Amino acid sequence: MELRHLRYFCMVARELNFTRAAEKLNTVQPSLSQQIKDLEQEVGVKLLERSNRKVELTEAGEVFLKEALQSLEHAERAIQLARQVAEVEKEHLDIGFVPVAEMKIFPYIMPNIRAHFPDLKAQFHSLTDAEQFSWLRQGTIDIAFTRYPDPSAEFESIKIFDEPLTLIVPRDSDVRDIPALSIKNFAGRNFVISDEQASPQLFNIIHEFLNKSGIKVNVVQHSTNILLNVNLVGMGVGWSLVPAYVIPLLGENIMVKKTIEPLPMIGLYATYRKDQKHEVINLILKVLKEKFCLDLF
Secondary structure, eight states: OOHHHHHHHHHHHHHSOHHHHHHHTTSOHHHHHHHHHHHHHHHTSOOEEEOSSOEEEOHHHHHHHHHHHHHHHHHHHHHHHHHHHHHHHOOEEEEEEOTHHHHHTHHHHHHHHHHHOTTOEEEEEEOOHHHHHHHHHHTSOSEEEESSOOOOTTEEEEEEEEEEEEEEEETTOTTTTOSEEOGGGGTTOEEEEEOTTTOHHHHHHHHHHHHHHTOOOEEEEEESSHHHHHHHHHTTSOEEEEEGGGGGGOOTTEEEEEESSOOOEEEEEEEEEGGGOOHHHHHHHHHHHHHHTOOOO
16 A cells, blocks of 8 residues: 555545546546545455445445544655655755856855855766756756756756857967967868767757858867866867866967957856755855846745
């Protein structure tokens, strides 16, 4: 016997009508009738008298109803108590992120978290976008900072900002003295492009941009992380299009080159589960709203 059997029986007993009970339970009448039959078979007695015109409780059904209602009340109380204990015990927050969040988000949210929740322990997990959504779905992390939103109904996603991509080239490149390059200058050049599996959004944005521009580049390396892009450019392997947040990390062997035509933008999103929004997440959203002028509430 399962709790759903008790819920179904109690609803039928209250409505004394299978059709109305099925509607309120968001099920269909034949299925509900079968569930009640299964319950009566398991109990071993008839709980309801059915006729074409009415449904009535048997004497055994009257007794069973009282106990069933108490069982459902106890079950609901057990659920609520367990949730309360879990909320009290949760003195940590698990945060998933892509690298840009380290530089653009954490310096603003962490001081506020420490000020309002001094005993809370924050755990950080550097993950790909796909890994973050998987961990978020499993409950391993509480909030994710990703390059694209997940459309799942169980998640809430907000865009924090868009940032432009920027062109970086080796400092000894033959274009070092040109003030601004046209994207036509990309044609035939060696490029380091972010790996599709590691950074699918960045990969897609760059390829869509190049395809629409009719530019073909020579991809000499797919990079699994943005620092590898930077290091390979510094070693003279090729040019690269990277998010602008990387600029402060560039070494002396790398130049940022302006372009005549605008380069594409890439977003950053915060995502959390709708049904388990930690109170610290409310604070994070408040800080992000104030810092980036977001229209969240």
